[in-house]
Amino acid sequence: TISIPSASSRDLAFSNFRANSLCEFNHVIVEKKQVRFAQNFLMDFSTDFTNDDLQKMISSQEYLNNVSNIKLKVGGFSLLQVKQPTVQIKSGNIQLDFGIETPLLFVNVVDKITVCAKLKAENGKLQLANMRVNNTKYDIGLLLPIINLINPLSFESTFADNAGIAQIKNVDIIDDRVSLSGMVFIPQNKVIKKGLGFITQSLF
Numbered sequence: 001t002i003s004i005p006s007a008s009s010r011d012l013a014f015s016n017f018r019a020n021s022l023c024e025f026n027h028v029i030v031e032k033k034q035v036r037f038a039q040n041f042l043m044d045f046s047t048d049f050t051n052d053d054l055q056k057m058i059s060s061q062e063y064l065n066n067v068s069n070i071k072l073k074v075g076g077f078s079l080l081q082v083k084q085p086t087v088q089i090k091s092g093n094i095q096l097d098f099g100i101e102t103p104l105l106f107v108n109v110v111d112k113i114t115v116c117a118k119l120k121a122e123n124g125k126l127q128l129a130n131m132r133v134n135n136t137k138y139d140i141g142l143l144l145p146i147i148n149l150i151n152p153l154s155f156e157s158t159f160a161d162n163a164g165i166a167q168i169k170n171v172d173i174i175d176d177r178v179s180l181s182g183m184v185f186i187p188q189n190k191v192i193k194k195g196l197g198f199i200t201q202s203l204f
Contacts, residue, residue, distance in 0.1 A: 011063045013056035019045040036191045046181040054087050057152040070149055085150040092173050115147055124167030126153055
């Protein structure tokens with residue numbers, strides 16, 4: 001059993017992490033800088049994301065770099081750029097606020113966008129659901145790729161050189177936190193770095 005009250009690494013932060021092996025026998029070889037799984041390994045996990053966790057994630061340099069690269073260009077001219085995204089857990093929803101800057105007659109105009117959404121587990125991944133957008137000026141088809149890029153709760157289910165796969169099974173927003181649970185499968189003879197990186201590579 002692994003239990004971590006809170007942790008952060010790169011562009012990820014989480015709270016109340018717990019994991020349990022589902023194998024009757026675990027053969028794990030711990031080396032100096034890595035862990036090797038001599039047999040197929042299966043475990044379940046659960047964790048929470050608080051508003052503090054989300055704030056850490058969107059303040060990371062990796063996240064800020066990704067946001068700064070979100071642009072729509074036509075003929076070498078930038079027609080759209082995302083500004084100052086924020087995210088919070090509010091009233092049972094994930095709320096994303098951001099600005100869309102568009103040059104108009106050489107004057108930069110920033111439109112404020114608010115997106116409220118539920119969360120669902122689908123095909124082993126965490127997805128936004130029942131999205132509501134406050135600004136009808138922009139087509140949801142244009143906004144959706146942007147929303148997915150600025151949503152810090154977008155995770156890849158395959159990790160670290162195909163060393164394993166994580167599947168999110170359940171997700172719920174309870175009070176001021178997102179609670180999710182799922183399973184991780186690591187095939188025989190796969191190697192993962194030691195430390196917190198093991199958790200983040202394995203699950204997210």
